[in-house]
Amino acid sequence: RKEVEQDPGPFNVPEGATVAFNCTYSNSASQSFFWYRQDCRKEPKLLMSVYSSGNEDGRFTAQLNRASQYISLLIRDSKLSDSATYLCAVKSTGGFKTIFGAGTRLFVKA
């Protein structure tokens, strides 16, 4: 089983749609969680950290469920510019290694 697993995608949605991505992790001792965005042939960029109580940043909402070991990302009112690959990342205890999911591709169409 992979340490971090994501929805396979791709997700094809119209502009204005709401889309949700899920990600599960296997290490129950994981401490920190993040969502990154990666554009084609570019480096990943931090989208947002995920906090235990859930957090929101504009159109983006992240949730953490420690009991079920999954994190989610909700994008509301999708824009064309949201088209990218979304990576969830989990930081393990000790050594501060960050493990990434395989990513979910999102295509937002006019």
Next chain:
Amino acid sequence: GAVVSQHPSWVICKSGTSVKIECRSLDFQATTMFWYRQFPKQSLMLMATSNEGSKATYEQGVEKDKFLINHASLTLSTLTVTSAHPEDSSFYICSAPRDSEYNSPLHFGNGTRLTVT
């Protein structure tokens, strides 16, 4: 602005040659940096953890004698791909947390696209 700088952005080399990639933290000190590799349409795979002043820690399956890592200062880590082969062609990306807090996210360099002919 960028907090981690990586150079070069792309490189083409012949089989058997070595390639050095530099990763710098721009406005903070990074005692630890992480090197990832990403093949087309695949995820980021952690190769090694670069530790300032000590040996790097390699992930299982990564050859330490082929991928030499040096972290001689608090702002610079280098990855040298030795005796490169076409199968080493990939996107190499370095990263560092801005601080040592457990919840500090990684910031990435812009990556190096290596093509070995």
